[in-house]
Amino acid sequence: MSADSSNSSGPNNGLNNRRSTVNRLSADNVTLAYDQRVIAEQLSVEIPDNSFTVIVGPNACGKSTLLRALSRMLKPSQGRVLLDGQVIQSMPAKKVARTLGLLPQSSIAPDGITVADLVGRGRYPHQGILRQWSTEDERVVQESMEQTGVAELADRYVDELSGGQRQRVWIAMALAQQTPLLLLDEPTTYLDIQHQIDVLDLCAELHEEQGRTLVAVLHDLNHAARYATHLIALRGGKIIAEGAPNDIVTAGLVEEVFGLRCQVIDDPETGTPLVVPAARKARKVVEKVAATEAS
Amino acid sequence: MKTAVQSDAKSASKSASKKEARTAGSAVGKTRANRAVRTPGGLSVRLDVRALTVVVLLLVAALAASVVLIGTGDFPIAAGDVLRTLLGDGNAGQEFIVNELRLPRVLVGLLVGASLGLGGALFQALSRNPLGSPDILGLGQGATAGALLVIVLFSGNATQVTVGALAGGLGAGLAIYLLAWKRGVHGYRLVLVGIGMSAIMTAVNGYLLTKADLVDAARAVVWMTGSLSGRDWAQVWPLLALCAVLVPLVLGNARGLRMMEMGDDVSYALGVRVERVRLLLMLSAVLLTAAATAAAGPVSFVALTAPQLARRLTRSPGPNLLPSLCMGATLLVAADWVSQRVFGADQMPVGVVTGVLGGVYLLWLLVIERKAGRI
Numbered sequence: 001m002s003a004d005s006s007n008s009s010g011p012n013n014g015l016n017n018r019r020s021t022v023n024r025l026s027a028d029n030v031t032l033a034y035d036q037r038v039i040a041e042q043l044s045v046e047i048p049d050n051s052f053t054v055i056v057g058p059n060a061c062g063k064s065t066l067l068r069a070l071s072r073m074l075k076p077s078q079g080r081v082l083l084d085g086q087v088i089q090s091m092p093a094k095k096v097a098r099t100l101g102l103l104p105q106s107s108i109a110p111d112g113i114t115v116a117d118l119v120g121r122g123r124y125p126h127q128g129i130l131r132q133w134s135t136e137d138e139r140v141v142q143e144s145m146e147q148t149g150v151a152e153l154a155d156r157y158v159d160e161l162s163g164g165q166r167q168r169v170w171i172a173m174a175l176a177q178q179t180p181l182l183l184l185d186e187p188t189t190y191l192d193i194q195h196q197i198d199v200l201d202l203c204a205e206l207h208e209e210q211g212r213t214l215v216a217v218l219h220d221l222n223h224a225a226r227y228a229t230h231l232i233a234l235r236g237g238k239i240i241a242e243g244a245p246n247d248i249v250t251a252g253l254v255e256e257v258f259g260l261r262c263q264v265i266d267d268p269e270t271g272t273p274l275v276v277p278a279a280r281k282a283r284k285v286v287e288k289v290a291a292t293e294a295s
Numbered sequence: 296m297k298t299a300v301q302s303d304a305k306s307a308s309k310s311a312s313k314k315e316a317r318t319a320g321s322a323v324g325k326t327r328a329n330r331a332v333r334t335p336g337g338l339s340v341r342l343d344v345r346a347l348t349v350v351v352l353l354l355v356a357a358l359a360a361s362v363v364l365i366g367t368g369d370f371p372i373a374a375g376d377v378l379r380t381l382l383g384d385g386n387a388g389q390e391f392i393v394n395e396l397r398l399p400r401v402l403v404g405l406l407v408g409a410s411l412g413l414g415g416a417l418f419q420a421l422s423r424n425p426l427g428s429p430d431i432l433g434l435g436q437g438a439t440a441g442a443l444l445v446i447v448l449f450s451g452n453a454t455q456v457t458v459g460a461l462a463g464g465l466g467a468g469l470a471i472y473l474l475a476w477k478r479g480v481h482g483y484r485l486v487l488v489g490i491g492m493s494a495i496m497t498a499v500n501g502y503l504l505t506k507a508d509l510v511d512a513a514r515a516v517v518w519m520t521g522s523l524s525g526r527d528w529a530q531v532w533p534l535l536a537l538c539a540v541l542v543p544l545v546l547g548n549a550r551g552l553r554m555m556e557m558g559d560d561v562s563y564a565l566g567v568r569v570e571r572v573r574l575l576l577m578l579s580a581v582l583l584t585a586a587a588t589a590a591a592g593p594v595s596f597v598a599l600t601a602p603q604l605a606r607r608l609t610r611s612p613g614p615n616l617l618p619s620l621c622m623g624a625t626l627l628v629a630a631d632w633v634s635q636r637v638f639g640a641d642q643m644p645v646g647v648v649t650g651v652l653g654g655v656y657l658l659w660l661l662v663i664e665r666k667a668g669r670i
Contacts, residue, residue: 097566133331
């Protein structure tokens, strides 16, 4: 069907000079494996500075693994991940933690911890044995809670909060870390649609207003296309396409990456690509037509 | 109509006061979580007033119990006289009884209790599971196996038994680490491996006991219950030296451990060197527990109970290391006093008392908390 009807918004000029400069975070020919199970081989990724990069792909395509490697949770069995030109594993742990933050998929809130206490723990990389809780720490924690809209919850227990509030608290903790780079692993999972949009709006805000570089793994392709400034489509541990959503999201790409027939139309709200899966019957008809055309 | 309005106003004021109460309470909570003492030079130290108060009170309680305990026995001495003698101002008879006989016993009690309390807190924090304590994990059983081997097979003397127990405890700790811990900990896996370990060791101990002659068996059983009787300065010094090294080391890593409560990924992302901190603290916890067990036998329940009690007193998340240490020391000395006071000197090994008291208190706490809907 109309494979390229989506690209009406035209090329995205101005964003294409990213290759010329050295980006702060990149993976250079990495092979990622858990024990013997290889997830990705010789994968190279550049995270453009000041971008909101979103990694998408089908289940088990290696997107979370890639994020783990970028955040040094997983050591590549070959190749290297570079942060500011240095191999990330060779850098002091706290120094990395002041540059690059990660919000993992699952986090455990200790029993009986308050919101303010949890957010305060994000200050750890800025603290030392004789600098345990400075006025700066206090200010940043307050600020992070205000940005994420959890300041009123400061004294509530984390286990009393709803899923959406809890996710905001964890994001506040990651913000309190004050890192120019922030990695989020499926930050919208388990949230209802309103809270998903809430969290994504917050991410966009952090990116636009504070100039932080964000890298997120998202499941929802439409969310990814709407919020990302740079999209990486992954399948089987390989990058199938990367670039601005308007440039790369086409029906052909979606079919290649997810194996799903669809139309890509303009999002009536934002003009970004909107993926509309073909109806079940239509998919069959299309397959038939394709088959007869081929014969 | 009027009444309706009134009741409305009433409920409004009620909810307002409730709200006020909550914000007032929460203001306390907030300052508590992130309060610090700061110097003009930019140095700052966290200050948790409640935790500090708990530590001070527990220390006072431990010392008071110690003084009373020193005065207790076949030859009772008044607390004032005990203090005077401790300060080097007593008569010769009292000096001998206090300094040579009873002080070392009390010091061993304090050190063993402190080591068990701290070791238990470390284990529970590292495994993120209150059941992940050395009592359950078979460390005590491992130490017992080591001690029994020496008693039954070699009829070894006290020092050799201590060495055997230490080796047994360390061996059990190493086995648990290799079996359950090497690739990151999963709370239940650790507990299950520990239970398996414990079962094997219990079987070994049972076998050794059946092989023992009557005298050795009696000696072994007393050792297995955990007793402080007949402890002298020879037991105090090694334990004190170990604590002097390990306690500062452990407390120095407490901030990292606090972060590790949130899971390996989060703490790693925050710049904690998770593997290193875990290995270091695990090793310290095994050493502390094994040494305490070697000195006094497997005194049951202190390592499990002390951190839980301390946590309920401080009401603060986090490993509560120092409060657990003080709680352990207080518990053990108090239990020793009970065992001597109630059952007569040396009649009842202290392990029996800690088992009964600690177990009952923990059950009581859990029942209370379930009623309050917190568990």
